Structures are given as C-alpha cells and as structure tokens.
Amino acid sequence: MSFSTSKGIIEPGTYFMMGNFAAVEAAILAGCRFYAGYPITPSSEIFERASVRFPQVGGYAIEMEDEISSAAALVGASYAGNKAMTATSGPGFSLMMENIGLAFMTEAPIVIINVQRAGPSTGIPTLVGQGDMMQSRWGTHGDIETIAYSPSSVQEFFDLTITAFNTAERFRTPVFVMADQIVGMMWERLVVPSIEKIELTHRMILEPGSRQLPFDYNNDFAPMPLAGGGTFVNVDSLTHDPRGYPSTDHSVSENMLRHLVGKIRNHSQEIWKWDEYMTEDAEELVIAYGSTARSALAAVKSARGKGIKAGLLRLITPWPFPDDIVESASRKVNNIIVPEINYGQIIHPVKENSECPVIGVNRAPGQLIDPLAIVDALEVVAR
Numbered sequence: 001m002s003f004s005t006s007k008g009i010i011e012p013g014t015y016f017m018m019g020n021f022a023a024v025e026a027a028i029l030a031g032c033r034f035y036a037g038y039p040i041t042p043s044s045e046i047f048e049r050a051s052v053r054f055p056q057v058g059g060y061a062i063e064m065e066d067e068i069s070s071a072a073a074l075v076g077a078s079y080a081g082n083k084a085m086t087a088t089s090g091p092g093f094s095l096m097m098e099n100i101g102l103a104f105m106t107e108a109p110i111v112i113i114n115v116q117r118a119g120p121s122t123g124i125p126t127l128v129g130q131g132d133m134m135q136s137r138w139g140t141h142g143d144i145e146t147i148a149y150s151p152s153s154v155q156e157f158f159d160l161t162i163t164a165f166n167t168a169e170r171f172r173t174p175v176f177v178m179a180d181q182i183v184g185m186m187w188e189r190l191v192v193p194s195i196e197k198i199e200l201t202h203r204m205i206l207e208p209g210s211r212q213l214p215f216d217y218n219n220d221f222a223p224m225p226l227a228g229g230g231t232f233v234n235v236d237s238l239t240h241d242p243r244g245y246p247s248t249d250h251s252v253s254e255n256m257l258r259h260l261v262g263k264i265r266n267h268s269q270e271i272w273k274w275d276e277y278m279t280e281d282a283e284e285l286v287i288a289y290g291s292t293a294r295s296a297l298a299a300v301k302s303a304r305g306k307g308i309k310a311g312l313l314r315l316i317t318p319w320p321f322p323d324d325i326v327e328s329a330s331r332k333v334n335n336i337i338v339p340e341i342n343y344g345q346i347i348h349p350v351k352e353n354s355e356c357p358v359i360g361v362n363r364a365p366g367q368l369i370d371p372l373a374i375v376d377a378l379e380v381v382a383r
Contacts, residue, residue, distance in 0.1 A: 008261060009028060009057060010025045012195075014189060015191060015192060016046060016188070016189050017187065017190045019151075020087075020115065022154050022190050023179070023184075024053055025158065025192065026162045027085050027111070027161055028059075030083065030165035030166070031200060031299075032084065033057065034054075034074075035050040035061040036062045036069075036086055037070050038063065038067050039127075040067075040092045041117065041125040042125065042185055043113065046113060046184075047063070048081060049324035051063075051065075054218075055196075067096045068095050068097040071096040071099035072099045073113075073125075074086055074103065074108070074312040075103050076227075078110050079106070080202075080226065081205070085112070086114065087112075087115065088110075088113070089125070090116060090119045093136075097139045098138070098140070100244055101141060104142075105237050106235050106237065109159070109172050111174075112175070113176075115129065116290075119365060124365065127181060128182045128291060128365060129365030129366070130180055130204050130289075130292065130341040130365070131341075131365055133289075133342070134345045136148045136178055144261065145320060147175045147317070147319060148175070148178050150316060151177065151179055151316075152289070152291060152314065154182065154188035155191065155365075156183075157184070158190055160316070163273075170201050171220075171221070172221075174266065179208045180290050180291050182291035182368055203224060204222075205225075206224060206231050206358075209230075215240065215243070216242060217258070220267065239252060246315075262377070271334065274315055274322055275312075278304065281309055283382070284310045284311070284336075285312070285335070285336045286300055286310060286336075286337045286339070286374060287326065287329075287336055287337070287346075289316070291341075294368075295339065295369045297312055299374035300327065308382045321349045323349070327353045327354065334356060335357050336350060337378060338358060338360045339363075340360065340362055340363075341368070342365065343362050
C-alpha cells in the first residue's frame with residue numbers, strides 16, 4: 001500500500017484492506033488527529049494501525065490505563081479543539097459509559113467505534129456478536145438521544161467512519177460506529193476517493209468576545225468554546241445553565257435536556273440511513289443490520305428463487321431508530337423477519353413501529369447467521 005509522501009494521507013485508489021484498518025484511514029481523512037484507547041479484541045487492529053498512522057500525519061495515538069480514562073481523554077482532546085476517537089469492544093464499551101455520558105452532557109463531539117464480539121462479560125473475544133446494540137442507545141444513565149451507524153462491509157466501515165465524524169461535529173455529540181467482528185476483521189475491496197471529493201464538516205468555534213452563550217439551548221447547532229481559546233466558560237458534568245454553571249433550578253434542567261435530546265430528534269430524518277433490496281413487490285420483509293444483513297441479502301435472493309416475494313430493509317442507522325421507515329414498510333408486507341446475533345435487541349423497536357407480525361431469527365453470539373435459517377423462517381411465514 002502506498003501513501004502520500006507529503007502528508008501521510010492514503011492516496012486515492014483501490015485497495016484490498018481489513019475493515020479495522022479502513023476505519024483508521026477514514027478517520028485520518030476526516031481530520032481526526034487524536035486517538036486514546038486500550039487494546040481489546042477484536043478492535044485491537046484499529047489501535048495498532050492508529051499508533052503507526054497518526055504520528056505520520058502529525059497526530060497522536062495514546063494508550064491509556066483503561067477504557068474509562070480513554071473516554072475521558074477524548075472529552076479533553078475535543079475541548080482542546082481536536083477531532084478525537086477511540087475503538088473498543090463489549091467489555092470496554094461498558095467501562096466507557098460513564099464518560100460517554102460526560103461527553104453527552106458537555107456536548108463534546110467524539111467518535112467511538114465498537115467492534116462487537118460475543119458476550120456477555122468476557123464472552124468469546126475473537127468471535128462475532130451483536131449484543132451491544134441496545135447499550136449504544138441506553139447504556140449511559142439519564143435522558144439522551146444517540147446516533148449510531150452499523151456498517152455491513154469494509155467499504156461502508158470506511159464511509160461511515162467519515163460520516164460519524166461529520167455528524168459528531170455538526171451535532172456536538174458522541175457518535176457510535178457499531179461494527180462487529182466480521183466487518184472489522186474481514187478483508188475486502190476498498191475504494192478511497194480523493195480528499196477533494198470527501199465532504200467534511202468542520203467544527204463551529206465560539207470566538208472570544210462573542211455575545212453568544214457557550215451552551216446555547218435555543219440553537220441545535222451551537223458553536224463550541226475551546227479550552228485556552230480565550231472564551232470564559234465552565235464545563236461541568238452537573239446540570240448547568242447556558243453559561244456552564246451548575247444549577248438545581250428545574251427550568252434549567254428542562255431547557256438543557258430539551259436541547260440535548262431535541263437537537264437529534266429534531267433532525268432524525270436527516271440522520272437516517274437505510275437501504276432497500278427487492279422491496280417494491282415484497283410480501284415478506286427482512287430487517288437486518290451489520291454483518292447479518294449480508295446473510296439476509298443472500299436469504300432474500302434464495303427465497304426469491306423459491307417463489308417467495310421477499311425483500312430486505314437494511315438499517316444503516318439503528319439510532320435514531322427510523323420509525324417512520326419501518327412503519328411504512330410494515331403496512332405493505334405480511335410479516336417481518338428480524339435476524340440478529342443476539343437473543344433479540346433491535347427487534348423491540350421494530351415491533352413497536354410495525355403493523356404486521358414480527359418474528360425474530362436469533363443466534364447466540366459466536367457465529368454468523370446462516371442464510372438458510374432466514375430462508376426457513378421466510379418459508380414458514382409465507383405458508
């Protein structure tokens with residue numbers, strides 16, 4: 001693989017690359033120059049490659065003592081003006097949750113990649129799972145709205161990492177890339193565009209002397225004060241007023257949370273990403289995400305060969321959940337099948353937003369779902 005000798009940024013072209021490596025190259029192209037993390041299978045290749053590549057582009061990749069401090073370092077780096085990221089897997093994701101909550105509260109744009117593995121607890125570190133999907137929505141305490149992307153290929157892992165940075169900067173919020181062991185460790189064709197063709201979102205900075213408050217609860221896209229930038233601001237984990245100072249006044253709590261939740265809810269339809277395959281005349285629908293969507297697509301094609309009018313709705317953004325899309329699709333089909341490498345997580349919001357029966361095809365983590373299992377379920381409901 002060749003790189004630009006002047007900037008150290010990957011040159012445009014076609015590559016054969018591991019998903020975890022592709023995420024690092026995408027982060028660099030997105031402008032990320034700070035990585036703090038702790039090695040954990042199956043995301044360790046991200047840290048390994050970042051340790052080599054970030055210094056080549058003038059950035060930093062730092063090993064922290066644990067995942068708790070890694071997430072804290074991202075918040076600090078973000079307030080110093082950097083685009084910042086980490087990568088982890090289930091147990092590390094759990095440890096990061098308190099400081100991810102801090103990032104939500106302080107509106108610090110950061111990117112967290114979770115290469116999911118089998119769980120719970122230590123589980124099977126080297127094999128696939130999709131058991132962290134609900135954790136990415138509800139893992140930290142308090143009222144929040146999260147944004148998460150779920151890639152199904154190496155190319156999409158690359159593309160969605162860039163999208164995650166853009167979304168984090170626009171909304172001043174943590175953003176998750178919920179990959180899994182299959183997508184992270186597989187090698188596939190990757191097309192890297194020229195940097196001129198990559199649309200990047202740059203942070204709005206609160207200028208010193210500005211009359212605008214550092215936490216503007218009337219603005220979904222407020223500029224961010226930076227440490228050492230000459231703006232006087234208190235950055236606090238406590239409920240705080242628009243100046244950043246702690247308050248127990250209920251009106252302050254109400255205004256702050258309405259802003260934190262509303263800035264994502266107000267723009268959820270702009271955030272949603274999904275793909276549809278053969279849904280135009282579908283009578284049975286499969287809703288899938290991540291690596292499982294690959295099995296689901298093979299199953300839909302096989303079912304079509306058996307005379308079953310099946311289609312696939314692939315959720316690229318599980319959060320915010322595309323409720324209108326699922327509800328609309330559910331009105332046009334007889335049944336919905338939701339395959340997951342867990343015992344039922346995304347199936348819950350699918351059921352909540354569907355007007356037809358919803359059936360899960362679940363597999364314990366450690367192995368990708370066989371397309372034949374999904375075909376069997378389609379055959380049963382089609383009868």
